[in-house]
Amino acid sequence: MITCFYALGGINYKNGVITTCPRQANQLVFANETILPSNIFNHKNFLSLRRRLYQNVWPSGCDTCENMEKVGANSMRHDFVLDDDDTFCHHVKGHNRERTLPKLLDCYDQNTQTVSNYGLRHLEFRFSTACNLACLHCSKVYSSGWSKKLQKYEPDDEVIRNDLRQLLGTEHRHGPNDRNEMSLTTKDALMIVEDLNENFPNLEYIDFAGGELLFQKQFFPTLENLALHPNAKNIKISFHTNFNADFSVSRLCELLKPFQSSTMIISVDAGRTFYSYFRHGGTWDKLKDNIKEFKKLNDYTVVDVSCTTSIYQMLDIYDVFDSFLELDCNFDASLVQTPKYLDPTLLFFDYKKETLIDLDKTRDMLKKSKSRYVNKHRGAMFWFDYIVDYVTKFKPKYREFNRWLVYRRKSDEIWNQNFNDYFENYQIEDDELVRVR
Numbered sequence: 001m002i003t004c005f006y007a008l009g010g011i012n013y014k015n016g017v018i019t020t021c022p023r024q025a026n027q028l029v030f031a032n033e034t035i036l037p038s039n040i041f042n043h044k045n046f047l048s049l050r051r052r053l054y055q056n057v058w059p060s061g062c063d064t065c066e067n068m069e070k071v072g073a074n075s076m077r078h079d080f081v082l083d084d085d086d087t088f089c090h091h092v093k094g095h096n097r098e099r100t101l102p103k104l105l106d107c108y109d110q111n112t113q114t115v116s117n118y119g120l121r122h123l124e125f126r127f128s129t130a131c132n133l134a135c136l137h138c139s140k141v142y143s144s145g146w147s148k149k150l151q152k153y154e155p156d157d158e159v160i161r162n163d164l165r166q167l168l169g170t171e172h173r174h175g176p177n178d179r180n181e182m183s184l185t186t187k188d189a190l191m192i193v194e195d196l197n198e199n200f201p202n203l204e205y206i207d208f209a210g211g212e213l214l215f216q217k218q219f220f221p222t223l224e225n226l227a228l229h230p231n232a233k234n235i236k237i238s239f240h241t242n243f244n245a246d247f248s249v250s251r252l253c254e255l256l257k258p259f260q261s262s263t264m265i266i267s268v269d270a271g272r273t274f275y276s277y278f279r280h281g282g283t284w285d286k287l288k289d290n291i292k293e294f295k296k297l298n299d300y301t302v303v304d305v306s307c308t309t310s311i312y313q314m315l316d317i318y319d320v321f322d323s324f325l326e327l328d329c330n331f332d333a334s335l336v337q338t339p340k341y342l343d344p345t346l347l348f349f350d351y352k353k354e355t356l357i358d359l360d361k362t363r364d365m366l367k368k369s370k371s372r373y374v375n376k377h378r379g380a381m382f383w384f385d386y387i388v389d390y391v392t393k394f395k396p397k398y399r400e401f402n403r404w405l406v407y408r409r410k411s412d413e414i415w416n417q418n419f420n421d422y423f424e425n426y427q428i429e430d431d432e433l434v435r436v437r
Contacts, residue, residue: 007050010124011122028061054113107119128216129182184218204231227255236260238264242266243290250297321365322362332383354435
């Protein structure tokens with residue numbers, strides 16, 4: 001059996017569909033069918049996925065985790081692992097064991113593949129695509145900022161030939177007829193919360209992702225009503241944000257108090273030199289000011305700054321980590337594995353030696369840093385090693401690198417910005433990437 005905490009104990013709301021986790025690519029339940037957890041948790045497609053895992057066979061939508069594990073890398077499935085007494089343990093310090101009984105595996109019926117309501121432990125919300133930024137690794141499926149950029153855009157033959165899925169509007173889509181969108185209204189979200197409060201007593205982890213939550217009206221009422229859950233004092237809240245929107249910092253702090261713990265993962269994704277290029281619409285100074293104000297009012301929420309790592313981050317990985325240290329927060333990282341033309345390994349094709357030198361320089365900087373966030377549990381050094389482990393195990397493909405060159409040029413034109421104004425180690429010369437220092 002391939003054991004997966006999310007497959008047994010998770011529900012994840014995506015762009016008009018509901019699955020088990022962020023990595024699960026198959027459309028298990030459509031939101032126009034039902035949005036209620038009571039109707040979703042043991043839906044026939046959830047049962048089918050669990051059956052495949054029980055038979056020790058990877059389901060097709062689990063291919064991201066499967067491919068990472070094939071080369072010895074840690075996948076999202078390893079967020080939770082079984083210990084000797086069949087208890088799922090979480091990697092985060094202080095959250096290392098299930099805190100409620102019955103244990104998740106005891107809620108699971110291997111014959112029917114059903115899990116009792118006591119087994120729902122993890123839920124992730126996405127309300128809508130509303131977002132104040134248009135970031136280069138994103139798509140219009142997750143960002144209204146992207147939709148605005150592409151509103152009058154007509155892909156040309158070069159974009160079509162290179163299958164630049166973000167610019168074609170096909171990224172995160174399941175075919176030409178897939179028009180599903182994240183569209184949970186406040187009323188919808190509160191219906192879901194009411195169902196959770198009444199029927200799922202052991203809910204333990206609730207994550208929120210975007211669009212941009214602090215740009216959306218659903219977030220605060222949802223938090224307010226989740227505080228009424230009978231297990232609220234044991235619930236861990238986490239949410240992703242660019243933290244570059246206009247919102248009430250004091251109100252956010254107030255709404256996070258009722259829960260056992262809260263973690264805010266700020267998608268920073270770029271160093272100070274190219275932040276406004278990669279996260280178009282945001283500024284480094286506003287990010288710093290918002291973090292400073294939040295930390296003045298709140299000493300009970302963990303603040304992580306996250307590096308979503310694509311080829312862009314690898315172009316100046318030193319600046320990314322050096323800039324993150326300036327923010328004086330915990331660290332986090334993830335990898336851009338789709339679309340393939342943004343994969344962080346691509347720089348190794350032409351500039352492997354130079355990239356390895358950059359990585360060594362960054363490691364030396366972290367070793368010499370006096371920041372308390374470098375060597376703490378899953379701190380900066382851990383996530384740096386996580387990135388290095390990935391980029392040195394997977395082989396880049398020349399076609400994908402060329403696709404990125406086209407994507408860079410086309411996105412610069414649409415975004416009305418210039419790569420060469422933001423990057424110092426590399427420049428674009430005659431449509432090619434050139435190392436300049």
